Amino acid sequence: xxxxxxxxxxxxxxxxxxxxxxxxxxxxxxxxxxxxxxxxxxxxxxxxxxxxxxxxxxxxxxxxxxxxxxxxxxxxxxxxxxxxxxxxxxxxxxxxxxxxxxxxxxxxxxxxxxxxxxxxxxxxxxxxxxxxxxxxxxxxxxxxxxxx
Amino acid sequence: xxxxxxxxxxxxxxxxxxxxxxxxxxxxxxxxxxxxxxxxxxxxxxxxxxxxxxxxxxxxxxxxxxxxxxxxxxxxxxxxxxxxxxxxxxxxxxxxxxxxxxxxxxxxxxxxxxxxxxxxxxxxxxxxxxxxxxxxxxxxxxxxxxxxxxxxxxxxxxxxxxxxxxxxxxxxxxxxxxxxxxxxxxxxxxxxxxxxxxxxxxxxxxxxxxxxxxxxxxxxxxxxxxxxxxxxxxxxxxxxxxxxxxxxxxxxxxxxxxxxxxxxxxxxxxxxxxxxxxxxxxxxxxxxxxxxxxxxxxxxxxxxxxxxxxxxxxxxxxxxxxxxxxxxxxxxxxxxxxxxxxxxxxxxxxxxxxxxxxxxxxxxxxxxxxxxxxxxxxxxxxxxxxxxxxxxxxxxxxxxxxxxxxxxxxxxxxxxxxxxxxxxxxxxxxxxxxxxxxxxxxxxxxxxxxxxxxxxxxxxxxxxxxxxxxxxxxxxxxxxxxxxxxxxxxxxxxxxxxxxxxxxxxxxxxxxxxxxxxxxxxxxxxxxxxxxxxxxxxxxxxxxxxxxxxxxxxxxxxxxxxxxxxxxxxxxxxxxxxxxxxxxxxxxxxxxxxxxxxxxxxxxxxxxxxxxxxxxxxxxxxxxxxxxxxxxxxxxxxxxxxxxxxxxxxxxxxxxxxxxxxxxxxxxxxxxxxxxxxxxxxxxxxxxxxxxxxxxxxxxxxxxxxxxxxxxxxxxxxxxxxxxx
Numbered sequence: 118x119x120x121x122x123x124x125x126x127x128x129x130x131x132x133x134x135x136x137x138x139x140x141x142x143x144x145x146x147x148x149x150x151x152x153x154x155x156x157x158x159x160x161x162x163x164x165x166x167x168x169x170x171x172x173x174x175x176x177x178x179x180x181x182x183x184x185x186x187x188x189x190x191x192x193x194x195x196x197x198x199x200x201x202x203x204x205x206x207x208x209x210x211x212x213x214x215x216x217x218x219x220x221x222x223x224x225x226x227x228x229x230x231x232x233x234x235x236x237x238x239x240x241x242x243x244x245x246x247x248x249x250x251x252x253x254x255x256x257x258x259x260x261x262x263x264x265x
Numbered sequence: 266x267x268x269x270x271x272x273x274x275x276x277x278x279x280x281x282x283x284x285x286x287x288x289x290x291x292x293x294x295x296x297x298x299x300x301x302x303x304x305x306x307x308x309x310x311x312x313x314x315x316x317x318x319x320x321x322x323x324x325x326x327x328x329x330x331x332x333x334x335x336x337x338x339x340x341x342x343x344x345x346x347x348x349x350x351x352x353x354x355x356x357x358x359x360x361x362x363x364x365x366x367x368x369x370x371x372x373x374x375x376x377x378x379x380x381x382x383x384x385x386x387x388x389x390x391x392x393x394x395x396x397x398x399x400x401x402x403x404x405x406x407x408x409x410x411x412x413x414x415x416x417x418x419x420x421x422x423x424x425x426x427x428x429x430x431x432x433x434x435x436x437x438x439x440x441x442x443x444x445x446x447x448x449x450x451x452x453x454x455x456x457x458x459x460x461x462x463x464x465x466x467x468x469x470x471x472x473x474x475x476x477x478x479x480x481x482x483x484x485x486x487x488x489x490x491x492x493x494x495x496x497x498x499x500x501x502x503x504x505x506x507x508x509x510x511x512x513x514x515x516x517x518x519x520x521x522x523x524x525x526x527x528x529x530x531x532x533x534x535x536x537x538x539x540x541x542x543x544x545x546x547x548x549x550x551x552x553x554x555x556x557x558x559x560x561x562x563x564x565x566x567x568x569x570x571x572x573x574x575x576x577x578x579x580x581x582x583x584x585x586x587x588x589x590x591x592x593x594x595x596x597x598x599x600x601x602x603x604x605x606x607x608x609x610x611x612x613x614x615x616x617x618x619x620x621x622x623x624x625x626x627x628x629x630x631x632x633x634x635x636x637x638x639x640x641x642x643x644x645x646x647x648x649x650x651x652x653x654x655x656x657x658x659x660x661x662x663x664x665x666x667x668x669x670x671x672x673x674x675x676x677x678x679x680x681x682x683x684x685x686x687x688x689x690x691x692x693x694x695x696x697x698x699x700x701x702x703x704x705x706x707x708x709x710x711x712x713x714x715x716x717x718x719x720x721x722x723x724x725x726x727x728x729x730x731x732x733x734x735x736x737x738x739x740x741x742x743x744x745x746x747x748x749x750x751x752x753x754x755x756x757x758x759x760x761x762x763x764x765x766x767x768x769x770x771x772x773x774x775x776x777x778x779x780x781x782x783x784x785x786x787x788x789x790x791x792x793x794x795x796x797x798x799x800x801x802x803x804x805x806x807x808x809x810x811x812x813x814x815x816x817x818x819x820x821x822x823x824x825x826x827x828x829x830x831x832x833x834x835x836x837x838x839x840x841x842x843x844x845x846x847x848x849x850x851x852x853x854x855x856x857x858x859x860x861x862x863x864x865x866x867x868x869x870x871x872x873x874x875x876x877x878x879x880x881x882x883x884x885x886x887x888x889x890x891x892x893x894x895x896x897x898x899x900x901x902x903x904x905x906x907x908x909x910x911x912x913x914x915x916x917x918x919x920x921x922x923x924x925x926x927x928x929x930x931x932x933x934x935x936x937x938x939x940x941x942x943x944x945x946x947x948x949x950x951x952x953x954x955x956x957x958x959x960x961x962x963x964x965x966x967x968x969x970x971x972x973x974x975x976x977x978x979x980x981x982x983x984x985x986x987x988x989x990x
Contacts, residue, residue, distance in 0.1 A: 131539065139541035143500070148492035149485020151666070152540075153617055154698050158923040158988055161617060189485035202483040209475065209889055212897055213351030214482030215489060215617040215666030240932035246923060246988075248617045248667050249351045250900025252934040254893070 118182050120145060123191025133179035138162045140178035141188060149189040149218045153246065160245040163219040164188050170226045189218035197262075198225040204262035205255070212249035220245045224259050233263050332378065333362060333406040335447035339430050341366060342374040345399075346383035347391045348638040349478055350668035351897070352953045353890040354391040356476045360886055361396045364462055364469045365403030368430040368443075375477050380640040380660045387638055387673055387780060389853035389951020392886055396949065400462075405455035413450035414441045464884075464946055473889035478664065490636030490663040491695060493623045499524055501684050501694040502543035503677075504550060505532040505704045508916035510560030510775055514553040520546050527687045534684045540695055547697075556916070560775070565710075565912040568774050569608075572712045575733045575770045576606065582747045583769050586732075587756040590764030592718075595727035599718025603800045607715070607792040608978040610910035612708035612781055613920045615928065618666020619701040622681035625691035626650075630657045632691075633682065636665040638673040646675045650682040670780035674706055702920035706779030707911055709734040709751060711772070713792035723804040724814055726763035730755040734788065735774040754789030754958060759822035759851050760797075760815035776913065782901065783954040786852045787961075791906075791979060794848040794962030799975065808847050808966065809835055821856050821881045821944055822849060828879035828940050829858035843874065846967025848959035854950030856881045857895070859959040861935070863967045870985065871968065873903055873935040880955065883948025885941050891952050892939045898956020899937055904929040906961035906979060908986035925987045 118129040122145055131144045136155075141164065142148050153161035155174050162174040165187035192198035201224055204210075211217045220243065227234055227242040234242070239256055247255070332344040343362045349355040355375050363373050377383075384395070407427070414432040415422035418439065425432045430443045464471075481487035506512060516528040523546040525536040533552055537543040596602065623634040624647075631647045640662045647658045665672055681694040696704075711734035718727035736750035744750065749769040756767050781787060801811035809830055816823035826849055830836075839845050843864045850857045862875040876899050885891045908927040911920040920926050961979055969975045980986065 132542070135539065135541045139539060142492075143539040143541070146494065147485070148488075148494070151489075151617070152491065152619070152695075154923050156698075156922055156924060159617070189483075193484060205483045206475070206479050209473075209479065209893060211351070211476075211479050211482040212353075212893060213617065213665060213667045214478070214487055217482050218485055221483060243931040246617070246928050246930065248615055248669075248901065248928055250897035250929070250934075251893075252900065252929075252931045253896055253937055256931065 118179065120181050120186060121184070122147065122186045123188060124194065129178070131178055133177060135178040136174050137164075137176040137178055137181050138173040140181060141173060141186070147188050147190050151215055151218055153216065158246070159216070160223065161216045161219040163222040163245070165222060165226070170223050189221060192221060192225060195225060197229050200262045201225050201228065201258065204258040208254050208257045208261060210251050210254035210258045212251055216245055216247045217251070220247065220251075220255055224255065228259065228263055233265060234259060333366065333402060335410070335443045336374070337444055339442045339444045340372045340374055341368055341430065341443070342376055344376055344378040344382070346378040346640070347395070348386035348640075348662065348665055348668055348672070350386070350638070350665035350672070352391065352894055353476050353887060354386065355478055356474055357392040357886045357890065358395055358399045359477065360469045360474050361399035362403035362406075364467060365400050366407050367427045370469055370474050372430055373477065377662045380644045381655075383640040383662070385639040385642070385673060386668070387670060389855075389953040389955065391951070391953070393854055393949045393951050396886065401458075404459040404461055408456045408459040409450040409453040410443050410446055412453055413446040416449065417441065417446065470886055471884065471888070474887050476890070487664055489618050489666045490623070490634060491618055491621045491666065493634040493663060493693060495623065495625065495634070495691045498623070498691040498693055499536050499538060499688065500540045500543045501527075501534045501536045501681070501692050502540070502547035503532050503534055503680060503694060503696050503700050504547040504552060505700055506554040506556070507703070508554065508556045508560050509563065509704075509777065509913075509918065510916060511554045511556040514555040517550055517552055520550055522546050525688050526550070527684045529680055529683060532680065534680060534694060536684065536688055536692060540693070544697055560916045563775065563916040564914050568710065568776070568913070571774065572710070572733045572772055575772055576712050576714055576731060579731070579768070579770065583749055583771065584747065585766060586749045586752040586769050587765050587767040592727045592729050592764040592766035595764045596716050596718035596729060599726050600721050601719040601803050603715070603717040603719075603796060603803050605715055605796055605799055605977060607713045607795060609711050609713075609788050609791060610912070610979055611710045611776060611778070612905060612909050613702050613705045613911050613926060614669045614671035614781060615702065615926060616665070616667030616669055616671055619698055620671070620677040620696040621694060622678050623691065623693040624681040624685035626682060626686040629653070630659070631682065632659045632661070633678065634661040634663055635678055635681075636663050636668070636672055637678070638665070638668045638670070642673075642675055643678050646678045647682050650679060650686060669782045670784070671705065673780060676706075699921045702911075702922060702926060703918045705911070705918070705920070706737070706777045708781030708787060709737065709778040710774075711751065711788050713755070713789060715792050715796035717796055717800040719800060719804055720763070723806060724763070725760065725800065728758070728762040728764065729766045730789065730792065731768045731770065732789065733770045733772050735772045735776065735778045737778045737780060739771060740778060751785040751788055753785035753852055754850070755785070755793060757851075758793065759820060759849070759856070760812070761817065762815065782898075783852070783957040786850060786954065786958040790848065790850050790958035791961040791965070794959065795965050795977065798846070798962070798966040798969065812847070812849060821948070822851060825849065825856045825858040825879040825881050825942060828942060829860045829877050832879065832938055832940055833860045833862065833875065833877035835860065844967050844971035846963040846965065846970060848963035848966065850955055850959040852958070853954050854883065854948070855952060855955045857955045857959055859899070859963045861960070861963045861967050863964065863971060865971060869982065871907060871964065871982065873933070873964070876935050876937045878937065878956065879940045879942060880952070881942040881944050881948070882950045882952055884943055884946040888941055891941050894952040895939045895956040896937050898954065899960055900929050900934060902957040902960025903935075903964065905957075906964050907982050908980050910980050910983060910986065923988045927986045927988045
């Protein structure tokens, strides 16, 4: 199988039924995308497929073929992503940091589609689970990155 | 206990150890221990090995060591021996060194210290216990650097000025960077007690320093334990006996798609060439377990009945945890009496990063990469499995994707090392989420019966608390058969009660219990602060007023309550349809008052709109980080109060995944304001835990105010405890 991840081409040899999450982490070797639940609830595994946020833990490895995959490692290539990364640092949003990759992938997509997201937009978009409780600062980071 | 590795003459040993690293010009120092304070039962030996006896001893001091290294580019690398799990300890301790070393924050780098110089991170002790030692290390480093520079110029060391890691000779204007004198400095013995910077001159301590670990946490480059990759590595999954207390009856054959099956006491590990292949093979594997009949009969209902019987029968030999005056007599003769029994459940930790450990064991060495709160204990665990000397064992502590007390434990380390030894290759063991929640070492369940007797003046003349819980300390053999456990939050309350009696009754339940963020406080604060509201109602007093009646003017506790009340406007009625609840927590060296404002959007559900928090931490090393930790504690406290629990049926834990273990989400998160009070450096307190315990009673108190219904059992809304996609 051939993958396009963050603009680079990878030749992948794995079970096509393997979850895309584990293909990215163990086979491609990009570990910024996280395992949290394996059942599409926590969203730590969020990547972009053709620019759209998708939970990778129940997608199959074969679904990664013929599409553009973007992981947190490629987020800085996106101007909005880069802005959000900086805003997350500026407001000191991450605590343990484990869920923040997924949080950033979702937040960046939100801001790309809504350049000035309201609180309600943020509430609706960010369904990610963060056990540390970084939500107030993630909200603050999104506002800061969008000049609000 | 032992706290060697901290003798004054250890300087030379450690200098050699680090100079041997050959990383350019190095100056290194062992930090002196900070002998003040104690963490119960946490001690490490000089070798980094940890024996059961050492762990069991009631430690009287923590061993802290670390290094300062001056790099060729005149940056400094500060080693730290704690566990960075999101609380910012890596930054807070480095601030202490940088302050005294007279470098700018931008010059600071950090790295993990070896296990022998590490310490267990828990009890909110990380910064408050070790800051003094870290400051001393910085001052000692500056002392030898200064003397080395002065020797080059043949001037009095005291005449030099220093800024941004550069000495200036005022007589000539000549400059020397730390990096230019570090080699000479490393040959000098530092002064035992060089002067420390007075608080009035702090440049870095007390200021919000940007956390050193955050850039790596937004670009995917941070290495948590689960991200470790080493050459030739294989992957293992764990499958525990689903019944707690059961054991492996027979080792299954290696299934298709797997490399090996390794028998473990209460589990099997399945090894494969990817994580998912290991998960898949483990899930499909049919395993024969040996399950004692008593284990298969364990249920929440039967355990509750046992606790109720123990509550009725009393202490069974344990000494009273606190006794002041005659609380029994005073209660009997009091004008008004409140008796209420509060119930708390077993709670899973739910770190976002599941338990994992990577290990490589050869005939004469072992190497472990692991997210751990106790690196030195890992060395002991490896020795248990391998018999290797500590000198042959290398531990790489990684960042932790949450710790919460769960990553103090050694179960997952023991498994990984055992598997690595069996397969002879590096192995990364990863627990699936279902194993992580289903085989936790849970916050103990418990019953707490509080009696408050009010005198004619409406003040508490008698306070009694009887606590029935299983004991994490006893399960580890750290206390004897009559030792007390889980009394924090019930004893040493700040209130001026006329008399006090606190008793602990040990529940012999076999559910594995451990240390959950805020430990005993998470149990007792709910009981005591709920009872205070119930007693206030009995006395026809406002809940804030009633508490203030028992807190003299000028006390820290009264000030945090008043500060929280002022923030939310306690004396002004909340908006229609909302009610407020208040609670106070003292512990971990800090005090926190919380006021919540809630509504009931639909029958039997709670929405939390606002939380006003005031916290007295004595001195805020990194004020922004204090606020972050309180925000996080508040959010975890709301989740666990509303929904958190693990129940047991036929010996099996109910918690499996987020489908039945609910955490607060963005849209449910209230507006939180945190006011940090700094009552003085002498009161330096912990911040990791104190935000959690007051949330449950504050919410229960608000619910009673809103609905008239008093909820005395946690979680408050057990039937709402699941999440969907």
